[in-house]
Amino acid sequence: MSEATETQKPAPTGKKKFELDERLKAYKGIWVFIEHERGVIHPVSLELLGEGRKLADMLGVELAGVVMGPPGDTTRSFCHEAFFHGANLCYLVEDALLTDYRNEPYTKGLTDLVNKYQPEILFLGATTLGRDLAGSVATTLKTGLTADCTELNVDLDARSLLASRPTFGGSLLCTIQTLNYRPQMATVRPRVMAMPERDASRNGRIIEDKLGMVESSIITKVLEFIPDEMQDKPQLPFADIIVSGGRGMKKPENFKLIWDLAAVLGAEVGATRPVVQAGWVELDRQVGQSGKTVRPKLYIAAGISGAIQHRVGMDASDVIIAINNDPNAPIFDFAHYGIVGNAMTILPALTEAFKTHLAMARKAG
Amino acid sequence: MHIVVCIKQVPDSAQIRVHPVTNTIMRQGVPTIVNPYDLFALEEALRIKDQYGGRVTVLTMGPPMAEAALRKAISYGADDAVLVTDRVFAGSDTLATSFALASAIKQINKDMPVDLVFTGKQTIDGDTAQVGPGVAKRLDMQLLTYVSKIRSLDIENKEIVVERRSEGGVQVLKTKIPSLITVLEGNNEMRFATMANMFRAARYPVKIWNKDAAGIEDITKTGLKGSPTVVSKVFAPTPRAVKAEIIQCESNEPKDLSVTLLTKMFTKFPKIEKEISKRAA
Numbered sequence: 168m169s170e171a172t173e174t175q176k177p178a179p180t181g182k183k184k185f186e187l188d189e190r191l192k193a194y195k196g197i198w199v200f201i202e203h204e205r206g207v208i209h210p211v212s213l214e215l216l217g218e219g220r221k222l223a224d225m226l227g228v229e230l231a232g233v234v235m236g237p238p239g240d241t242t243r244s245f246c247h248e249a250f251f252h253g254a255n256l257c258y259l260v261e262d263a264l265l266t267d268y269r270n271e272p273y274t275k276g277l278t279d280l281v282n283k284y285q286p287e288i289l290f291l292g293a294t295t296l297g298r299d300l301a302g303s304v305a306t307t308l309k310t311g312l313t314a315d316c317t318e319l320n321v322d323l324d325a326r327s328l329l330a331s332r333p334t335f336g337g338s339l340l341c342t343i344q345t346l347n348y349r350p351q352m353a354t355v356r357p358r359v360m361a362m363p364e365r366d367a368s369r370n371g372r373i374i375e376d377k378l379g380m381v382e383s384s385i386i387t388k389v390l391e392f393i394p395d396e397m398q399d400k401p402q403l404p405f406a407d408i409i410v411s412g413g414r415g416m417k418k419p420e421n422f423k424l425i426w427d428l429a430a431v432l433g434a435e436v437g438a439t440r441p442v443v444q445a446g447w448v449e450l451d452r453q454v455g456q457s458g459k460t461v462r463p464k465l466y467i468a469a470g471i472s473g474a475i476q477h478r479v480g481m482d483a484s485d486v487i488i489a490i491n492n493d494p495n496a497p498i499f500d501f502a503h504y505g506i507v508g509n510a511m512t513i514l515p516a517l518t519e520a521f522k523t524h525l526a527m528a529r530k531a532g
Numbered sequence: 533m534h535i536v537v538c539i540k541q542v543p544d545s546a547q548i549r550v551h552p553v554t555n556t557i558m559r560q561g562v563p564t565i566v567n568p569y570d571l572f573a574l575e576e577a578l579r580i581k582d583q584y585g586g587r588v589t590v591l592t593m594g595p596p597m598a599e600a601a602l603r604k605a606i607s608y609g610a611d612d613a614v615l616v617t618d619r620v621f622a623g624s625d626t627l628a629t630s631f632a633l634a635s636a637i638k639q640i641n642k643d644m645p646v647d648l649v650f651t652g653k654q655t656i657d658g659d660t661a662q663v664g665p666g667v668a669k670r671l672d673m674q675l676l677t678y679v680s681k682i683r684s685l686d687i688e689n690k691e692i693v694v695e696r697r698s699e700g701g702v703q704v705l706k707t708k709i710p711s712l713i714t715v716l717e718g719n720n721e722m723r724f725a726t727m728a729n730m731f732r733a734a735r736y737p738v739k740i741w742n743k744d745a746a747g748i749e750d751i752t753k754t755g756l757k758g759s760p761t762v763v764s765k766v767f768a769p770t771p772r773a774v775k776a777e778i779i780q781c782e783s784n785e786p787k788d789l790s791v792t793l794l795t796k797m798f799t800k801f802p803k804i805e806k807e808i809s810k811r812a813a
Contacts, residue, residue, distance in 0.1 A: 204699050268698065269705075270665075270675045295698050299677040302665030306630060311760030314660035334766065335543075335657040341766045348760040386674050387707040390693065394701040407807055433811045450718065457659055464807050475769060486801050488793065489776060498776075504797060505776035506789050516786030520794050521808065528812040 185325040185346060194287040194349035196228045198258075200277065200300070201249055202292050203234075204268065205394075206241050210362065211292030213252045215355060217363030219290055220253035222321050222328075229255040231286065235276050235378075237266040243373075250371040252363050257371060258284065262378040267389040268296050274303040276378050281308060283376070286350050288328050290319075293354035305352050311345030312352040315456065317359055317479045328353065333456050333475045340475070358404045358460040361483070401451045403435050403459045408467075409484075411437035411454055412447075413477070415470020415491060415510055419447040424514040425469060431521050437461065439477050455480035467517075469510040473498025490514065533586030533687060534644045535577040536637055537610065538651045538667065539570040541594055541601035566601045569652030571608075571722045573715040576682065577650050578609045578723065584687060586647075587611045589640055593621060593632050599738050607725035607733035614640060618743040620755045626658070628758035630666025636746040637671060648692075649712040653678055661714070668712035676705060677714045685709075 197219045202209040216232065223230040232249030236242035238261040246257035258280050264272045277300065281289065289304075291297040293315050305312035313330040317340070320329040328351040331342045345351040403409060410432065412425040422442075429436045436452055443453040454461055455477040466484035471477060473489070473496055481487070482501050489502035490510045499505045506513050543562045566574075577588045589612040590605040592598050602613035616636045624632065637646060649671070654661035661677075668675035680702065681695040696703045697716055725733070743751060752758060779793045798805035 202699075209699060267703070270677075274669075295678050298661045299665060299675070302626075302660075302662040303669050303675060305662070306627060306666040306669040309627065309760070311625070311627065312660075312662055313761060314658075314662060329764070335659070339766050340769055341763050343761050344764045345760045346762060387676075387705055390704040390706050392698075392701050392703055393695075432808065457656070465804055478769065486797065486804055487776075488797070494778075499778070500775055502776040504793055505778045506793065507778060508784075508786065508789070512786045513789065517790040517793070519787065520790035524794055524798075524808065525812045528809040 185327070187326060188347050191347065191349045194285040196231055196284075196286045197223045197226070197288040198231045198233055198281075198286040198290070198350070199249070199254070200289070200291040200297065201232045201234045201245050201257075202294060202296055203236060203242075203245055204296070205392075208245055208248055209292055209294060209296075209357070211294060211297070211355070211357040213248070213365075214357070214360040214362055215290045215292065216249060216252040216254055218319055218355070218360045219288075220363065222288070222319060223255075225321050225323065226287075226326065228287070231255065232257040233277065233280060234258070235260045235262075235265050235273060237261065237263050246371070246373050250369045251365045251367050253369075255371050257373050259373050259375050260378050261375070262380070264378060264380055264382055264385065267392065268300075269385065269387050269389065270299055270303055271385050271387060272378060272380055273300050274307060275380060277304050278307050279379070280376060281350060284374075287326065289350040289352045291352070291354050293356040297354055301352060301354050308350070310348040310350060310352060311343075312354070313343045313345070314354050316353045316355050319353065319355070319360075327351070333479050356460050358462050359479075359483070361462075401435055401449070403437055403452065403454065403461050406435035406461065406463050408432050408434035408465045409437045409454070409461055409463045409481075410434050410467045410469070411439070411471060411481075412442060412469050412510075413439040413471030414441045415472070416442070416447075417470070417511070419445070421511055422447050424511065424518075428467065428514055428518045428521070431518050431525070432465075434465075434467075437481075439471055439474075468498055468502065469514055471498055472496045473501065490517075533580060533584045533648070533685075534589070534646050535580060535586065535648045535650060536589045536591055536640055536646050537570070537574045537577045537605070538633055538649065538663070539574065539590055539592050539601055539605060540567045540655050540657075541565070541592065541598040542567045542655055542657045564597070564600065566604050567652055567655045567657075569654060569656065569715075569717055571652075572717045572720055573650040573652050573713075574605055574608060574610065575720045575722045576715050577648070579720065580648075580682070580685065581609075584685065587644065589614065591616070591633065591636055591640065593617070593624075593629060593636070596740075599740070602738050603733045603736065606736050607730045608723060609726075609729055612739070613736065614739045614741060616741045616746045618746075618754075620743050620751045623756035623759060624754060625759035625761045626660055626662040626666055627760055628754050630663050630670055631753045631758060632743075632746065632748065633663065634667045634670035635748045636741060637667070639741070639745070639747045647687075647690075647709045649673065649710070651712070651714045653714050653716055664712060664714040671710075671712070674707045674709075674711035676707065676711055678716045679713045680716045680719050682713075
């Protein structure tokens with residue numbers, strides 16, 4: 168991704184067929200780094216396997232998971248989870264030095280595997296761990312890395328990954344390619360891709376490798392890990408219903424109407440970037456490219472215009488209801504239902520309507 | 533203690549306009565700001581300087597106008613400012629950007645050894661969070677990303693203990709300096725510029741370095757040539773085949789609109805009704 172958008176390169180205009188460098192033709196296959204912490208696989212890795220499976224089939228290559236962790240059954244079980252979610256094989260590096268995530272041993276482990284087995288594409292989740300590792304590995308390998316992709320595809324002629332992501336502040340997406348470098352690396356944020364079906368009858372090959380490091384050569388030490396208290400943190404990415412507000416709510420006090428509806432529906436409260444930046448709600452509630460990506464069954468957007476920044480974080484929702492007083496707001500281009508009107512009067516009415524429905528369901532139930 | 537803080541001048545996202553015909557971002561006349569995430573890094577560096585003494589150097593790569601961002605940093609209390617600017621840097625992606633910044637930091641290090649490099653967690657325009665890790669790798673420094681707190685700094689033994697945000701919790705890490713830290717937002721607040729520093733910022737001669745001054749000999753590692761990624765296409769998101777069904781009814785009163793909406797939605801999407809009815813129990 169070009170850092171300076173104004174100096175982005177123009178698209179290659181010539182029709183000349185792209186010819187991949189000979190030495191790069193040896194790079195084959197798609198890899199997904201299987202992220203796990205404290206004995207649990209991060210769902211984003213499984214989502215990436217689902218997407219990687221599709222692309223591997225298009226390219227006619229194998230899909231591999233990369234599992235690194237402490238020796239033991241738990242680490243090994245992640246290989247099988249990867250098979251259940253579409254991988255043909257797994258590269259496994261077991262070493263006590265990989266118990267906690269640390270940049271140095273993980274960068275070395277993954278870089279060594281890439282140099283030895285040469286994949287053409289490498290995906291990582293755009294988590295704190297994945298971004299830390301992806302940036303380090305890409306720089307070490309001197310290859311291209313595209314962050315926070317929202318769409319992945321391949322150009323079969325050039326055997327090139329087409330990684331798309333929103334451009335800054337605008338209403339557009341851009342496709343980024345890494346032409347004459349391998350592997351082509353990309354990160355994708357949790358919940359952007361759909362979770363594939365788990366099929367426990369699938370199996371695959373495990374290829375084991377060594378880390379080749381000793382603790383004394385690793386400079387950074389983990390002193391302790393303080394787990395979050397989950398119950399008080401908003402859990403937007405996995406919420407079934409979300410009620411979100413944008414700048415169209417006008418005042419922080421009006422956000423109470425959002426909370427009221429959410430309370431009736433047992434929903435999480437979300438918000439757009441400007442609302443979070445203004446401090447109306449906490450950072451963890453931001454939905455969009457620089458916040459959380461969500462896929463609820465129902466998403467209610469009040470006073471949200473639908474800028475691409477917000478849209479990419481929520482347009483995989485099953486049903487979207489938009490309330491906005493501007494009939495031309497872009498949100499009506501991708502919502503399922505729209506009410507054109509003042510959110511401050513519509514929201515309380517909607518809350519009442521849901522309440523009535525719930526009361527009826529209770530009687531019936 | 534010498535801390536280099538990498539900052540970037542970015543367009544103020546609140547003021548971005550999209551051209552109605554070409555759909556491209558209109559940058560003319562859009563005010564620029566210091567990337568907000570970088571201010572948390574700068575403030576953290578200034579606090580270390582307050583406590584332990586030393587110098588804070590701010591560094592940016594960009595067009596000549598990026599000098600304004602450096603002056604702003606001086607007004608907050610940074611001691612020195614370096615702008616790396618050259619035509620050969622045009623079109624740099626994150627790999628090429630990290631090369632230019634790392635080269636400049638090596639030059640800065642010759643004047644006064646660098647103990648820490650700070651960056652924001654990401655920029656608000658690129659949003660990649662890749663340049664910090666890239667610079668660390670190129671300088672062979674320990675990398676600590678998403679740091680929410682610096683617990684202790686032992687200058688004599690060159691040791692630093694930090695809290696790092698990770699998935700599901702906070703890692704407490706101890707490492708050696710020199711190291712590169714990307715600072716998480718929200719854990720400090722940028723101080724006000726003092727009158728003295730504002731005067732100083734106005735007069736301060738920002739160091740303007742071209743590729744030679746930044747110690748860059750191999751220009752194939754910079755700009756377009758040094759960038760593995762290319763933007764091959766810019767496009768508008770595909771609209772859903774069907775636009776939103778705009779709910780209307782005779783009265784168009786909020787109450788009637790709401791009831792109409794629920795009836796329509798529950799008919800077409802029975803699973804939504806099921807999901808909501810679950811909550812009645």
